[in-house]
Amino acid sequence: MSKEDQAARMRTGDGFVAALDQSGGSTPKALRLYGIEEDRYSGEEQMFDLIHQMRTRIIKSPAFTGDRVLAAILFEQTMDRDIDGKPTSAYLWEERGVVPFLKVDKGLDDETDGVRLMKPMPGLKDLLVRANAAGIFGTKMRSVIDAASPSGIASVVDQQFAIASEILDAGLVPIIEPEVTISISDKAEAESILRDEIAKHLDTLPADRDVMLKLTLPETANHYKPLIDHDRVMRVVALSGGYSRDEANDRLSQNTGMIASFSRALTEGLSDQQSDEDFDAQLKKSIDSIYKASVAG
Template sequence: MPNAAQAEKIRAGNGFVAALDQSGGSTPKALALYGVPESAYSGEAEMFDMIHAMRSRIAQAPDFNGDKVLGAILFEMTMDRDIGGKPSASYLWEERGVVPFLKVDKGLKDEADGVRLMKPMPDLDALCARAAKAGIFGTKMRSVIDAASASGIEAVVAQQFEIGKQILSHGLIPIIEPEVTISIDDKAEAEALLLEALRRHLAALPEGTEVMLKLTLPETANHYKALVDHPAVMRVVALSGGYSREEANRRLAQNTGIVASFSRALTEGLSADQTDAEFNAAIGATIDSIHAASVAG
């Protein structure tokens, strides 16, 4: 069963969920934005050491705490490492009051029927068991919608809920993330189809079951309000999806009950060259702005 105190924090807390789950494919870009070029490390091991140092620095910043940050999504390698001398999940909850989540997907298949489904996850049961033992509260998995394709969107949502049920069987809360690409011409139509698919699959869940949803900020404010209010939805969070932090915050503030789960927008403006005082001031200002937009709705 999920930790009751953590569930209450996610369900009712005023704040946002930080996404610190860049995987191998997105790590070089995240490090480059942080001021660490690819020439600064050789090989995957050194790369992951550097991204872990960045994540640890964020997690230990004074303002990164449960007053404004409800949860944090971790990469598997982060879960397996320490922050501040403690296993990462334990550090986040015990020292910062931040609920730990784990990214579990293995990336995306090639585009077909206007969408990119998730690759198979043959080791998911073992990973979920390890995550539960490590004190992880929930998981996150991402698919992508590139067109207003009814059959493609149904396939995305069906896959998300099928795997979500597998995750629920381990006592973990899945964050279901069917990301709509922000640059597509038919984004609003895709969002209409996605809303209907999500409502159908939520209605089919056993009574008393809860999941979380992570959605692209919609073209129409409060488009997903029915999901925010749904009894099977613990919380709806929003991804920044390539919007600047300013634009993501602006859109977020228009959507009642949805809070942020930003990745790139969270680390925007941070640099490896900053002194601790400069870094802590920058992440503090970012946390304040994302928190304000999260609670504005």
Template structure:
């Protein structure tokens, strides 16, 4: 796998990133939405087997190719498994032309100063080394902003960039994700503080380093253009954040240079009981809509 080819695909690719990285806490809900009840498994291993089967079904679908899906974010267990007999990251890049990323955060701390910082990531250096060996291109790390609190937002952004520098040092591309909760009353004010804090950190990065950013869809269209256009930013992607797919697509289409990195909005409507033809048609429809919104700007 060539990092240069993956970097070029991320910089120039017309498409979006599929977020297939539900972890232990969010997996039961994702499986319920897929039509699999919690009675279908007896332990965590069985739950993750079912989740991997769902992800593999998505990744092997004829609709899931690098023509419109330029990247995919994986859960650690997904990286460690195979798809059609090929290690997952290699399958994505070699068989589908999709750039593989790895979710590395281990959940959130309790809220303080209006934000939830990331918990410490034990064994991070070893995990990053495993990711490089597996053919992973980059990482994703999420924290959450629940209020327009300058102290909290600055702390969240500082933590994201500190982790990002560690990821870069390991030879990987970090996707920094300080998510603003879309339902908070002061969302626009929080986004203003967030943009300023990110710009300050970007300006401190060395000229030969870049990061990617994963942000909530903004309250004001094109609010994140200064980040899209910043030379230290490879790509800005957006999470759906709880919006239904059509609503998320409509907002995304109005934001120049921002592409999707949707999770629940991507799998909306998929069901374990669907025939392959029905499943592939539904997934194809979802991919088409998210792709169109991603390239609209």
């Protein structure tokens, strides 16, 4: 299957995107939720070995297939590692029927003007070359919006689309992720500003350049429908953002055309101590519920 096949799958397929891209800063928390405390490992190498074991267990589970999971977003170290002797991205596509994406941002700068922009990415060009060589279809990069600041939100969207242009030049499809923090008091207002800023940029994209969007589940159902319907948008996916899986699924099911790209909500209830049978049963329950919410609209 070619990139055209993968693009068609991402554009119209039923299912959701699994976010398996916790990086250095978020890995200890992800391991802790999985039942592995920090006294179980020493140093980054052991930590990343353990998180790869966790991701491998998820990817190899009978529940994790292209029937429900359209795509998976990987951390750079996961792309560089193997599953059963095969590069992770190749294993995902060839063995599971799941389209591989890569997280490319290097984390967040300190907050300014109500937002956290992405840190510089000096090695992005080389990383995109490696991603293409590994058979990666697209990328993901995250910024954070902590207030309904028009100038701050404009700077987030400007930065996202500027880097998206480089990613498109490399022949990959960027997932643009300007996350709105779910706990802020002016969340709905921030979402209105964000929608309008994204629409401005989408309207300037050439006809041969499509992007994906990853957005916080909105306060008003179908708030992002104009973006979902935009000709330059391949797909809009939702992040769970700290909502429980049940609440995230409930909110998602109210948004027509939006599908999940959950991380913590996907792995909620999974544990290192579970037998394979219990692990697979819990993961199947999670995947089935997220799939159901993703196709509800």
